[in-house]
Amino acid sequence: MIRKTKDAINSLSRSYLDKASNFVSEQTEQMSTTLERLNDRRICLGITGLSQSGKSTFVTSLIDQLINYKTSSLSGFSPVLEKRLMGVKLLPLSNKRIANFPYQASIAGLKKPQPNWPSSTTDISGCVLELKLQKTATPLNPFSKENFSLFIEIRDYPGEWLLDLPLRNMDYARWCGQCSAQFNREPRKQILGDLLLDLQNIDPMDPVNFEVLAELQKRFVSFLEQCKAGEHPLSLIQPGRFLMPGQIEDKTLLYFVPLLKVGSFTDGQLEAAPENSYFKVCEKRYKDYIKQLAEPFYKDFFSGIDRQVVLVDVITALNSGPLYLDDMRQALSNISDSFSYGPQNRIMQLFTPKIDKVVFAATKADQVVSADHSSLVKLLESLVDHAYKTAQYEGVPPTTEAVAGVRSSIEVEHEGDAALSGFDTTGAAIGYVHPPIPAFIAKNTTDQGFKDWNIPKFNPPILPDENQAVPHIRLDSVLNSLVGDKCS
Numbered sequence: 001m002i003r004k005t006k007d008a009i010n011s012l013s014r015s016y017l018d019k020a021s022n023f024v025s026e027q028t029e030q031m032s033t034t035l036e037r038l039n040d041r042r043i044c045l046g047i048t049g050l051s052q053s054g055k056s057t058f059v060t061s062l063i064d065q066l067i068n069y070k071t072s073s074l075s076g077f078s079p080v081l082e083k084r085l086m087g088v089k090l091l092p093l094s095n096k097r098i099a100n101f102p103y104q105a106s107i108a109g110l111k112k113p114q115p116n117w118p119s120s121t122t123d124i125s126g127c128v129l130e131l132k133l134q135k136t137a138t139p140l141n142p143f144s145k146e147n148f149s150l151f152i153e154i155r156d157y158p159g160e161w162l163l164d165l166p167l168r169n170m171d172y173a174r175w176c177g178q179c180s181a182q183f184n185r186e187p188r189k190q191i192l193g194d195l196l197l198d199l200q201n202i203d204p205m206d207p208v209n210f211e212v213l214a215e216l217q218k219r220f221v222s223f224l225e226q227c228k229a230g231e232h233p234l235s236l237i238q239p240g241r242f243l244m245p246g247q248i249e250d251k252t253l254l255y256f257v258p259l260l261k262v263g264s265f266t267d268g269q270l271e272a273a274p275e276n277s278y279f280k281v282c283e284k285r286y287k288d289y290i291k292q293l294a295e296p297f298y299k300d301f302f303s304g305i306d307r308q309v310v311l312v313d314v315i316t317a318l319n320s321g322p323l324y325l326d327d328m329r330q331a332l333s334n335i336s337d338s339f340s341y342g343p344q345n346r347i348m349q350l351f352t353p354k355i356d357k358v359v360f361a362a363t364k365a366d367q368v369v370s371a372d373h374s375s376l377v378k379l380l381e382s383l384v385d386h387a388y389k390t391a392q393y394e395g396v397p398p399t400t401e402a403v404a405g406v407r408s409s410i411e412v413e414h415e416g417d418a419a420l421s422g423f424d425t426t427g428a429a430i431g432y433v434h435p436p437i438p439a440f441i442a443k444n445t446t447d448q449g450f451k452d453w454n455i456p457k458f459n460p461p462i463l464p465d466e467n468q469a470v471p472h473i474r475l476d477s478v479l480n481s482l483v484g485d486k487c488s
């Protein structure tokens with residue numbers, strides 16, 4: 001008995017000591033992180049992009065380029081050009097609650113004899129890159145050999161979650177109204193099929209039938225899945241966690257649907273709805289969803305960003321037609337209201353962080369010949385128009401680029417035309433000449449110009465040497481725009 005009690009006390013004190021030591025080490029890490037930020041030696045890079053825009057590939061390649069900086073092609077990154085980059089280390093985030101970014105798995109996949117793309121992201125993760133740099137020589141210190149470290153924090157997350165950010169500023173009734181307008185238009189109307197009528201037929205004031213609600217929610221999730229996975233994927237897919245829940249303890253948070261008749265009631269009528277009505281039950285779950293999932297995601301992930309790259313898969317949207325381009329434009333505009341742009345200084349950045357540099361990048365540019373990259377960038381500028389102008393207005397002039405995290409094609413000539421050649425997912429050689437990329441597509445046009453352009457999906461290139469970094473397009477220039485000024 002005495003021995004059992006002693007064991008229990010020992011194990012209790014051990015767990016207490018473990019917790020205390022974890023707490024102390026977290027606090028110490030936190031303090032050193034804050035000091036590095038104060039010294040202007042730590043920045044948080046926000047890799048922003050809708051689902052499948054190429055975020056994880058971009059991050060994997062960026063790390064690979066930096067770790068292999070001696071042989072990779074980073075001549076557009078000033079410390080490499082000036083030979084002041086002395087070393088690069090990949091570290092875990094100081095926040096131990098966030099999983100490590102799966103760099104090793106992703107890069108191993110890209111460098112296999114039969115390479116594959118990184119898996120789609122299902123939860124948040126992060127890492128820190130420590131760049132050991134030599135200070136730039138100054139007139140007072142022309143032979144400077146002084147070194148310092150710049151810490152770059154990077155986080156990755158499922159793109160779906162991004163579209164939960166705009167919901168933070170929208171109450172349930174307004175969200176229902178927005179859905180109603182969207183669902184009555186193509187292409188969503190057709191994808192919804194009978195579900196449209198079934199959602200329209202629910203009287204928000206009726207007592208809720210939980211079985212019916214659960215069934216509707218299941219069909220609603222399947223509708224969202226079709227919006228994402230169809231031949232032409234849509235961008236504005238909400239709520240994001242319905243598709244990619246991550247780790248959620250209380251699954252009832254997900255059990256609501258948009259009630260499409262809500263618009264025919266006044267605010268007063270909705271306010272006075274019975275507690276057990278469809279409206280009140282769905283409204284409560286929607287509010288809990290925002291409070292427990294969307295808000296923490298914003299607080300832990302977005303509010304601390306210092307510098308941002310927004311990745312946009314312009315080519316897939318262009319290929320899907322004007323309706324899809326408009327949908328992407330709308331989605332990007334909605335999320336951009338959650339980004340806080342503005343010039344910053346070191347002290348203010350600790351309390352009210354703002355994004356003081358932003359790069360908008362059209363991804364997967366290796367699918368288009370280089371002569372058309374400038375048109376791709378023009379199209380990108382029209383898609384991110386809202387965020388671009390907001391950043392500009394706030395005194396943060398954006399940069400735009402056409403990039404590829406992993407360049408999977410080479411440019412060749414085919415019967416006098418510039419063409420692209422690479423490998424498909426089965427390893428077979430493929431190549432194509434594509435129609436010229438337009439620099440501009442009018443809003444609300446019905447011209448379906450690019451719908452017939454069947455873009456073959458390139459597999460990552462087979463590398464002759466796995467110690468060599470993966471080929472890319474303009475990652476060095478993006479890196480320089482984002483952190484070049486912090487490297488001297």
Ligand SMILES: Nc1nc2c(ncn2[C@@H]2O[C@H](COP(=O)(O)OP(=O)(O)OP(=O)(O)O)[C@@H](O)[C@H]2O)c(=O)[nH]1
Pocket residue numbers: 049050051052053054055056057058117118119120121122157158159160363364365366367403404405406407408457458
């Ligand atoms: N050709 C080409 N395809 C790319 C490139 N980057 C990504 N892709 C393609 O786009 C797909 C999605 O890329 P990811 O990096 O997983 O995109 P993500 O934004 O992380 O996606 P989620 O995690 O689902 O939000 C890949 O599976 C590739 O098919 C690139 O540089 N070139």
Ligand SMILES: [Mg+2]
Pocket residue numbers: 055056057119120121156157158159
């Ligand atoms: Mg990803």
